[in-house]
Amino acid sequence: MILIRLLVLTLLALWSVLAQAPTRCTSIRTRREIRQLSRQERMRFIHAIRQLNQGDIPTVWDNYALWHLNLNHTIHRSPFFLPFHRRYLVDLENRLQAIDPSVTLPYWDWSLDAKAPFDNVVFSSASDWLGSQGSCLNDGGFARFYVTCTESGPRSHCLSRRFRAVNGRTTLYGRDIIQRIVDTTNTYNAFRELLEYGPHNLVHDMVGGDMDTMCAPSDPLFFLHHTFVDKLWADWQRYPNRGRQFDGTPSGEQLTSASLIPYYKEPVSSSLSTRAYCYQYAPSPEPAELVPSSDRPNLPEAISKDFIEHWGYNATKVRNVENYLKGLADGNGKGKVGVLESNPTHPLSF
Ligand SMILES: *[C@@H]1O[C@H](CO)[C@@H](O)[C@H](O)[C@H]1NC(C)=O
Numbered sequence: 001m002i003l004i005r006l007l008v009l010t011l012l013a014l015w016s017v018l019a020q021a022p023t024r025c026t027s028i029r030t031r032r033e034i035r036q037l038s039r040q041e042r043m044r045f046i047h048a049i050r051q052l053n054q055g056d057i058p059t060v061w062d063n064y065a066l067w068h069l070n071l072n073h074t075i076h077r078s079p080f081f082l083p084f085h086r087r088y089l090v091d092l093e094n095r096l097q098a099i100d101p102s103v104t105l106p107y108w109d110w111s112l113d114a115k116a117p118f119d120n121v122v123f124s125s126a127s128d129w130l131g132s133q134g135s136c137l138n139d140g141g142f143a144r145f146y147v148t149c150t151e152s153g154p155r156s157h158c159l160s161r162r163f164r165a166v167n168g169r170t171t172l173y174g175r176d177i178i179q180r181i182v183d184t185t186n187t188y189n190a191f192r193e194l195l196e197y198g199p200h201n202l203v204h205d206m207v208g209g210d211m212d213t214m215c216a217p218s219d220p221l222f223f224l225h226h227t228f229v230d231k232l233w234a235d236w237q238r239y240p241n242r243g244r245q246f247d248g249t250p251s252g253e254q255l256t257s258a259s260l261i262p263y264y265k266e267p268v269s270s271s272l273s274t275r276a277y278c279y280q281y282a283p284s285p286e287p288a289e290l291v292p293s294s295d296r297p298n299l300p301e302a303i304s305k306d307f308i309e310h311w312g313y314n315a316t317k318v319r320n321v322e323n324y325l326k327g328l329a330d331g332n333g334k335g336k337v338g339v340l341e342s343n344p345t346h347p348l349s350f
């Protein structure tokens with residue numbers, strides 16, 4: 001009797017382990033917001049990246065930006081935007097773990113900092129943070145970090161950032177709007193386009209320097225930004241009937257989840273679950289000051305004309321997306337927070 005009970009308990013324990021993780025994952029990594037890491041954890045992350053950027057040029061680190069530059073057209077303005085970047089983050093995370101198994105990619109939840117994006121500890125000059133700005137970044141964990149990718153060919157240069165302000169201020173998409181995009185957009189490609197064209201592009205545009213070029217992954221901040229974009233996709237996927245969605249017709253051709261992720265040549269279906277890649281997300285911290293729900297949320301700045309031209313986006317579409325998101329922010333959008341199946345009729349033709 002005791003033996004049978006033991007056997008049952010063992011089987012149950014085994015089953016719960018197997019149920020949590022596909023057998024090829026030895027564990028599930030949890031990615032957290034950078035402010036949830038200890039100083040020691042941030043130092044290890046920075047150190048592992050610096051290790052990847054050592055040796056002959058182009059370094060292993062440089063190659064990530066060079067691929068991104070070369071893939072430009074297939075991974076932006078395309079449904080592959082989310083699957084490609086998810087796979088690419090896992091690729092880098094595996095490299096970092098080979099150097100230091102305790103490292104997982106942190107994310108920067110910029111929606112918490114929407115009203116003053118660069119005026120917070122993430123951009124602090126202390127050695128365990130990301131540093132501020134400059135034509136040669138000279139503070140933080142990546143002070144005097146040399147990278148090679150430029151859009152006009154490989155050339156070693158110091159990492160740069162140039163924060164953009166409009167009328168003396170910078171405003172990104174805040175948590176209210178981001179949450180509404182996640183809650184109310186029920187089809188994959190509409191969600192992907194709203195996220196990519198609006199909030200995602202605005203961060204690249206506002207950080208400036210290497211970040212607003214196709215060599216953006218030269219800046220470690222790129223990975224914190226895209227890890228948050230990936231988390232938003234994962235949040236979106238948790239709603240019913242969304243988890244396996246993937247579609248779109250970027251150049252007339254109908255894509256499906258059997259289509260191959262550019263560069264990696266693996267089916268999109270393999271990227272639709274974070275757990276299949278052996279990671280999950282910890283929830284973002286709560287904002288220190290929640291905007292009272294009766295308050296009209298801050299509206300984000302418009303994406304600059306220069307950025308749109310430089311990255312080859314369709315300006316009409318970008319403005320349509322921005323206007324739609326303004327409607328969501330004002331509460332005029334058809335979707336209501338918390339109404340899962342409201343399925344607003346999208347005003348745009350995606
Ligand atoms: C990226 O692709 C877009 C669209 O084809 C193009 O307009 C842009 O110049 C490209 N950027 C680079 C750096 O190649």
Ligand SMILES: *[C@@H]1O[C@H](CO)[C@@H](O)[C@H](O)[C@H]1NC(C)=O
Nearest residue numbers: 314315316317318320348349
């Ligand atoms: C840009 O987008 C608009 C709106 O979706 C569309 O009507 C127009 O044809 C697009 N322009 C180009 C050059 O693709």
